[in-house]
Amino acid sequence: MLDERKLAVLRAIVEDYVSTNEPVGSKALAERHNLKVSPATVRNDMAALEEEGYITQPHTSAGRVPTDKGYRLFVDRLSQVKPLSGAERRAIETFLAGAVDLDDVVTRTVRLLAQLTRQVAVVQYPTLTRSTVRHVELVPLAERRVMLVLITNTGRVEQRVIELPEVVEDTRIAHLRAVLNACLDGCGLVNVPELVSDLPERLPVEDRPVVATILSVLLETLVERHDEKIVFAGAANLAGADFSVGLRDVLEALEEQVVLMRLLGETTSDTPSALTVRIGSENAYTGLRGTSIVATGYGSGDNQLARLGVLGPTRMDYPVTMGAVRAVARYVSQILAAS
Amino acid sequence: MLDERKLAVLRAIVEDYVSTNEPVGSKALAERHNLKVSPATVRNDMAALEEEGYITQPHTSAGRVPTDKGYRLFVDRLSQVKPLSGAERRAIETFLAGAVDLDDVVTRTVRLLAQLTRQVAVVQYPTLTRSTVRHVELVPLAERRVMLVLITNTGRVEQRVIELPEVVEDTRIAHLRAVLNACLDGCGLVNVPELVSDLPERLPVEDRPVVATILSVLLETLVERHDEKIVFAGAANLAGADFSVGLRDVLEALEEQVVLMRLLGETTSDTPSALTVRIGSENAYTGLRGTSIVATGYGSGDNQLARLGVLGPTRMDYPVTMGAVRAVARYVSQILAAS
């Protein structure tokens, strides 16, 4: 059905179209890639490819353009991820190494990725799910007010001001802090609800209202931040691409945390560290026909903590983009593991 | 030179052009606003206004369009800030009231402002300059590692991991924490460097290397965050406006913290709580010809902590935009003061 040469033709079409952004015709194809066959033969192959739905013509008698299905085949079977150059690697390394805290790592990463791919980069903050508690801090602010600070092993810090139901002296607060830390230190965040469930009962009766208040805020913090923050950068690159139609939709999608979340989430497969690519209409969201997403998980070790990726026109250079995403993910993972 | 009626004509031109986005001609003007004079008279006035540089024609024989100078006059003398409707006020209030921490306040504010004005909203994080220290926390993480957490009265939390030059037991850390808090609690951040300058000398010799390390990180944190973070939202609204030319430039400016910073900063006047408007070419940045910025300071009480504002086409509804910016700034200030 699809012999070697037809595949070569498809590959050539994708490559040419990506670089020129113009429908590619049989003649130009036969010339530029030395296919050793005549334009007529190429036309026959093209007809077959069109029959199968891999390419299409914008209008009768213009060149061919890959369909989403065509890109899919290209990505799956016809291309290899292109590794970055040494210079680029070094640039990444030095750029990320300067980060001072988690916020900074994420910000730098998203900018880096945007610049590297000349597209819109999207980075999800490391989720708390797999993180563990490194420390819980209770800071007395006023007679009936404390600040709860939760520090995780990923360097994330969550804080909440808590209004207490009664006046509590600092020593009692200190005691509670010790109890909480003894109970939670080093535990996975997912286990926290379970671990604290019987805590009130193990404490003197007079402490229970206070503890209950604190715990409710603590648990709230966990679930609230469970669906995580996502940041993006490189929106300016959208204007450069000839998006024209739908630019507004794309920008709207980017600003909707929920949508963005789902898009990155959708790309999750059983092996989260693998690169996943969603092409055009494979994305559920209507506004993003015409855009592809290349994403992968990142995080220290086997712990895939979150995802990052790139969003761009379906007409993108997949090998290069995939290479950049993979490389950046690896470096960020290293940085996170080290800190 | 510019009598009452000429001013009325200018006002009418601005209003019509803002709402229709088309050059406005003498006839339509005389009809829609009951000026009680004939189109011919209006034409004479227009000629005068053009002579003075307040309006211009895109090409011979099309209507007139306000120049930046025209908008400036309009803003300064011909318009009144339009207060929000009751419903809008209530919406703002409830939307902002739900915020859980500083991050959340800022995020909600910027989204709210973008939605309210249908333009790009820009919010600067409250700067540390005028804030005071509420608490300093040292959390032992490992034998030679502590986390420094700095909590300010604005609810901001800064954290840094510190590698210590030697092993330090937890009790010593606790002691240092107490010393630091005794020294800094309630003090303005700007005073911190001075306050800690002689701290090492007041401590036992053996503590000095450790304290020096901690202090250097603390001071670093202060200066690093001194130039503050800025966030924006509503980029999608740019696509809606017929920006076309320069959209890319605008997006680039938005993603450049430094540029954005300068733009908001430029708008600072001697009374920071006043609304400031920069119109088109009044902005130094080249990419932002064609855009205006409406900004104001916000913050609790007289403490103007930071700035927020809106960026949109020069052709914007200034009275409404200014009303929204002012209202949001007030509410945010309230929220910040309360927390």
Add this chain to the structure above:
DNA sequence: CTTGGCACTCGGGAACACAGAGTGCTAGAC
């Protein structure tokens, strides 16, 4: 199966005409 030839199709650009909106100016009215 491949190739060369050929008629056909369609999009996009150039040339052109035209209607409509708006202006500036001048001469007359209040």
Add this chain to the structure above:
DNA sequence: GTCTAGCACTCTGTGTTCCCGAGTGCCAAG
């Protein structure tokens, strides 16, 4: 002196037409 009416003029934007060229599909021959 100021306003108004009338008039000739000048643009832009739009619709029409026309034509070129790139590219195709098909067919018959190698």
